[in-house]
Amino acid sequence: MTSIADELGSVFDVIRQPVWAVDADHSVRYANPAAAEALGHGRPSDLLGMDGCPAEVPGMDGRPADVPGTDRRPSGPPGTDRRPSGPPGTDGGPATASGQPETAGRTGPASGRGALTRVDGSLLPVEWTRVPLSRPGGDAVLYAFVPLAGSARAGRGVPDDGPFPLLAHRQVERQHRYARTLQHTVQERLVRALLGLGLARQELGPAPARVIDLLHDVVRDTEAALAGVREVTDALSPGALRAGGLPAALAALAGRCPVPMTVSGSLSGRLPRLVESHLYLLVAEAVERAVENGGADRVRVTADLGASLVVTVVDDGAPPAGASDLAALAALTERAASLDGTLRVRHTPGAGTTVTAVVPL
Numbered sequence: 001m002t003s004i005a006d007e008l009g010s011v012f013d014v015i016r017q018p019v020w021a022v023d024a025d026h027s028v029r030y031a032n033p034a035a036a037e038a039l040g041h042g043r044p045s046d047l048l049g050m051d052g053c054p055a056e057v058p059g060m061d062g063r064p065a066d067v068p069g070t071d072r073r074p075s076g077p078p079g080t081d082r083r084p085s086g087p088p089g090t091d092g093g094p095a096t097a098s099g100q101p102e103t104a105g106r107t108g109p110a111s112g113r114g115a116l117t118r119v120d121g122s123l124l125p126v127e128w129t130r131v132p133l134s135r136p137g138g139d140a141v142l143y144a145f146v147p148l149a150g151s152a153r154a155g156r157g158v159p160d161d162g163p164f165p166l167l168a169h170r171q172v173e174r175q176h177r178y179a180r181t182l183q184h185t186v187q188e189r190l191v192r193a194l195l196g197l198g199l200a201r202q203e204l205g206p207a208p209a210r211v212i213d214l215l216h217d218v219v220r221d222t223e224a225a226l227a228g229v230r231e232v233t234d235a236l237s238p239g240a241l242r243a244g245g246l247p248a249a250l251a252a253l254a255g256r257c258p259v260p261m262t263v264s265g266s267l268s269g270r271l272p273r274l275v276e277s278h279l280y281l282l283v284a285e286a287v288e289r290a291v292e293n294g295g296a297d298r299v300r301v302t303a304d305l306g307a308s309l310v311v312t313v314v315d316d317g318a319p320p321a322g323a324s325d326l327a328a329l330a331a332l333t334e335r336a337a338s339l340d341g342t343l344r345v346r347h348t349p350g351a352g353t354t355v356t357a358v359v360p361l
Contacts, residue, residue: 012030012032012194012195012198013032013033015032015034015191015194016230017034017144017145017187017188017191018032018034018035018037018038018039018116018126018144018145018147019031019032019034019035019142019143019144019145019191020032020035020047020052020142020143021133021140021141021142021143022052022053022140022141022143023140024139024140026051026053027048027050027051027052028047028048028049028050028051028052029048029140030044031044031045031047031048032044035047035145038116038118038124038147039116039117039118039119039124040118040119040120041119046119052143054112054114054115054116054126054128054145055114055115055116055117055123056114056115057113057114057115057125110129111127111128111129112127113126113127113128113148114126114128116145124147125147125148126145126146126148127145127146127148128143128144128145128146129143129188129192130142130143131144131192131195142195144188144191144192146187146188147243175236175277178236178237179233179236179237180237182229182232182233182236186229187226187229187230187233190222190229193222194219194222194223194226197215197218197219197222198219201215201216201219237277238252238253238280240252241276241277241280245269245270245271245276246267246271246276246279246280246303247263247267247268247303249276250263250280250301250303251263253280253283253284253287254301257287257291257299258291259291259296259297259298259299260297260299261287261298261299261301262299262300262301263301263302263303264300264301264302265301265302265303265304265305266303266304266305266306267303267304267305267309269305271309274339275309275339275359275361278335278338278339279303279311279339279357279359281335282311282332282336282357283301283311283313285328285331285332286332286355287299287301287313287315289320289325289328289329289332290313290315290317290353291315291317293317293318293320293322293324293325293328294315294317294318294319294320294325294352294353295318296315296316296317296352297316297317298315298316299313299314299315300312300313300314300315301314302314305361307360308341308359308360308361309358309359309360309361310356310357310358310359311356311357311359312354312355312356312357313354313355313356314352314353314354314355315352315353316351316352317352317353319347319353320345320347320353329343329345329355332355332357336357336358336359339359340359340360341357341358341359341360342357342358343355343356343357343358344356344358
């Protein structure tokens with residue numbers, strides 16, 4: 001008999017959305033690497049055996065803390081305050097988005113908001129979707145989580161955006177909305193589809209090779225679609241930027257850069273969201289110009305915070321030339337100006353091009 005991990009691992013180990021499965025006692029029996037990373041654990045096995053029900057956080061759904069019937073579980077580490085046994089969603093299971101606990105007779109997917117506890121004891125606000133799993137060894141439940149960037153951001157003291165009433169900022173806000181739609185709707189539905197396909201593959205058992213091949217092709221195409229959605233979501237509003245600010249987003253950009261890229265500087269904390277978004281896009285566009293137009297073999301990015309924020313992109317490529325380069329630099333200048341900042345471009349023969357943005361804060 002296959003375990004929950006065997007059934008789900010082939011589908012969800014590669015998914016970047018936090019996912020885990022719990023048994024009838026709410027104990028985590030499978031967790032994917034994304035879940036371990038989101039909660040600060042070194043490996044998924046660290047989560048096994050913990051209490052897998054997300055804690056209810058008073059006020060997340062607009063309800064006061066003393067509403068009868070809502071989950072008031074302490075916010076200690078998962079597994080420290082176990083609920084009574086029984087199928088998840090009964091006898092004090094997590095509340096739905098409307099604030100009412102799930103009833104015992106409900107068998108379809110359910111969703112709501114709550115919090116997971118990181119390894120350092122801090123809370124990670126999430127939206128969760130719960131899907132029942134019927135399996136030979138007993139019922140189980142799969143949870144898929146979407147971290148709530150806005151709630152986490154508010155809890156970590158991210159500065160307010162301030163008055164930036166420009167068209168460029170409205171465009172950034174639209175990009176955030178599009179990214180949220182892709183993340184909270186399209187990605188979640190694709191994850192559910194992968195779950196259903198994985199379970200269908202297990203339920204089929206012995207089947208004609210043609211059927212197995214068709215199912216394999218559908219799983220592969222769905223995984224490719226999910227990867228494409230994530231790529232577009234990150235282009236609109238990178239997850240690393242939402243979760244960790246500009247330093248984290250630049251580090252992630254360096255990991256995806258087709259040439260060696262280093263990131264350094266004194267900036268370590270959060271900035272207003274619009275500032276972070278514009279500066280990330282400025283750096284990403286400057287790196288793209290350096291690699292694609294300038295033929296750079298190496299890029300160095302620094303972000304130093306003093307009286308102003310100074311972001312520098314240095315490459316070893318050819319000097320800016322031609323209509324494509326002029327258009328790219330004009331876009332960078334406009335983006336810096338939208339933050340009341342300035343942009344300077346300097347090329348040194350034999351050394352490369354330096355793009356410097358100075359933004360007052």
